[in-house]
Amino acid sequence: MPAVKGDGMRGLAVFISDIRNCKSKEAELKRINKELANIRSKFKVNLLSSNKYTEKQIGYLFISVLIEQNSELMKLIIQGIKNDLVSRNPVHVNLALQCIANIGSREMAEAFAPELPKLLISGDTIDFVKQSAALCLLKLFRTMPECINCAEYASRIVHLLNDSHMGVVMSASSLIEALSKKSPEDFKGCVSLSISRLSRIVTSTYTDLQDYTYYFVPAPWLCVKLLRLLQNYPPPEDPSNKSRLLECLEGILNRAQDAPKSKKVQHSNAKNSVLFEAISLIIHMDSEPNLLVRACNQLGTFLSHRETNLRYLALESMCLLATSEFSHEAVKKHQDTIINALKTERDVSVRQRAVDLLYAMCDRTNASEIVAEMLTYLETADYSIREEMVLKVAILAEKYATDYTWYVDVILKLIRIAGDYVSEEVWYRVIQIVVNREDVQGYAAKTCFEALQKPACHENMVKVGGYILGEFGNLIAGDQRSSPSIQFHMLHSKYHLCSISTRCLLLTAYVKFCNLFPEIKPMIQDVLNTDHNLRNPDAELQQRAVEYLAMSKIASADVLATVLEEMPPFAEKESSLLAKLKKSKPQQEEENAEKEKKARPSAVMANDSSSSTGVVSGSLVDVDTAQKEHTLSDVFQPSPAAASSDRSSVEMRPASTGGDPDVFNAVDYLKFVTKNNGILYEDDNIQIGCKLETRSNLARLGMFYGNKTGGAFTNFNPSILAGGSLGVQLQVQAKPLDAVVGAGAQVQQLINIVCVQEFTKQLIMHLQFSYHDKNSVQQSFDKCLYLPIFINKFFEPTEMASEQFFNRWKALSQTVQEAQKIFPAKNPMEKEAIRTKLAGLGSKLLDDVDPNPENYVCAGIVHTQSQQIGALVRLEPNTQAKMYRLTIRSSKDTVSKQLVELISTQF
């Protein structure tokens, strides 16, 4: 082959040497700009329309590399490409296709996507054009997924997998891999074709494929592509496909053990690229125990291979094997080698993989050893991975703790050796667990006390120690060595070395000591009383000091004991450590979600019946808010009950049973959640009915006041209270009424309501009038009633097909968007009754959507003036337990919560 060191491009050589001769950056820039101007002017002669290959190629190259996507020239370019696409010269067609693939703008997708599939599947198109056409189409699909009609061309595209040209098969498999993710059903034919193609390659000898054999490995890249394509589908069900695929996979595993045909690293890399992809497929299928174990053994031999790449990849791949029940035990056999990798690998990324694998393979049997090894490694671990390691150790220690003293020891050791990397979540969590587990509180207090006695201890240790001693210091106060005053002095010796937030926490611990150990109260008051605290520039610290001091002086022992009572157990939730870990690796977690679900141990602790408190795990941030609960500003605020007697600020809590004493229909007004008319209130004198009509975000409420007495009502005055935020959220306009309601008469009043924003409180009608009782004594009626206006009244029903429903359901997957409640059935769980209620909700009750026919799902849009909020409702009855689980997902968290509260009262 002749050397092609170029001379055909004299202008270019001149340009380059000019640039090299430039004396300054400015001169260089000037020369470049001149050349750019030349190029632009050349466009006038239009390189593209040249029939000379070189000019056309350079024209395309400049377009691909230099032209901005939104360039004005784009229209001209697209026209030029159009001309070349219909050219009889395949080289020109190919250049045009490569250019489209390189730029791949939306404009191009619109212009070319409709025509490309025809070119791709036409029998007249030659091979190298087909290759480009397939990948060009892939690029346009990625730019604009809707630009390709999959169903129309799917089967003909799939048949390209049978093409005799391996390059065409290669390009087609890339295209199909992407398209089949979007519409798996249309492309499912690719499964059997991929398997037979794969089988032909795997069973061939390296001489069969000639051009496509690479270092004695037959078509490694194509094999990987086909194996990857198969991972878009579940394991084949058809028996002949299945056995053929299993043969292929076994064949690939067998070849891994053959003696290498070459010592070159290219040979082993190519062979192993196929092997690793085959193992991925085996893990994806997760149905062949035999293959999973074989894969694990093969990877095991790589763990001590001299190639770092292979050790790295083996650790990575084993991580997934550890999550399969079939291969979990097989992975555990390699524990020692993996721990050794942690200690000896020079590349930090390999050590990181070892950590990941240890985390994935950890279970009850090996937890203590793995946690101990990880703790040892942590002391010398690379800074970049410490925080993640700390999280992992904390999660494992919690998940597999059989003895919680071990758990406490592990966490305190974590703080000691990697205190800076212990995030808030971790130390919040240990506090939650200690608070929730009575059996470990004394031990925790003792251990914290000992840790704090060391001369140097991390601030996180002070935080944990301060909190624990503040709660449970009394449990060790009997010991002379840890008497109340020693505990206090020891904590206070750290005080001045700590940050403001830690000092705030310590102040709370001190005031808690006032309650636990009245004998040291004067000491604590002295500390609180210093200028340093009382006049601290930090408002939070100052407030705590002032309030705690005042409280310790004013409040009686009983009040103190109540206010400073031991913290109640934290509510049970999934540990936020896992959330934190996931956040640190967003991309992998997303793509790997399915596998990760199995890989990450869930950190909800096992319930241990020996514990009297039971095991509860809670949101970690609760620790912080709970602490603040005890500042005096809250303690001396009017209780919620007192506050709600002020009519203007009545707060509705639909779930509460009692309700407000001043609202007379507080118990049964909730029945109006699922119905629009009925009797709102009735007594001997008056009957009040209502009838509600809504459209979009508007509601018209008709109120009917019936006078049941023999005399007239005078000074009849209904008024509407929309206090606080409700006044903004709802616009209410009531038609004025006559002040007299005659004996036996019924008057109607119309109230128009505009829902401006979503709301959670309840409109109240305050009704006053005078009447004469049976004894003709004048009485006054003065009562408040909740009006039947709920957020769901502004629902517009939405019809949805199953797929659509679940797509939206998935789209609303952020935790704040979902609200859920599990509650016992108050009424008989009869299908028709449930359906009637759900239909009355205003949203659309959807049939044949939920795969479980026992469940009910509804969809609707809540209309407010400011926005429309889509909401999905799912109600899952459990007739055996007589419970329901209700889940709402909506684009607005307040709406989800409010709907759950309202709907859960109905069943």
Place this chain on the structure above:
Amino acid sequence: MIRFILIQNRAGKTRLAKWYMNLEDDEKQKLIEEVHACVTVRDAKHTNFVEFRNFKIVYRRYAGLYFCICVDILDNNLYYLEAIHNFVEVLNEYFHNVCELDLVFNFYKVYSVVDEMFLAGEVRETSQTKVLKQLLMLTSLE
């Protein structure tokens, strides 16, 4: 899929940059610098793979040149590692013992080699014979 292909020398000079995702020019420049920073510090005992933002770089060094391919996290590492080598062998054959200057002076030819072997972020053709035959045919048109 491939996000970009970079050929850089040890000093960080870019000899080829081929982008398969849309990026602003200054973002490209930033990526080029970051890739250089994380690849050049690695030695022979390290793997040929580096985690890079939300992607990973698969790279191989040939004399003073680093050939780097940036791919998605879940892609097959060895597949791309050997794709690099295959590419280098084609360049070597095409330019008869390729050296850094060949890439500089014949950059437009390098682009056409790239487009023959990679397209739309995927491997297009792996057969060296086929690629070289096609390139020879194109050269004959000049």
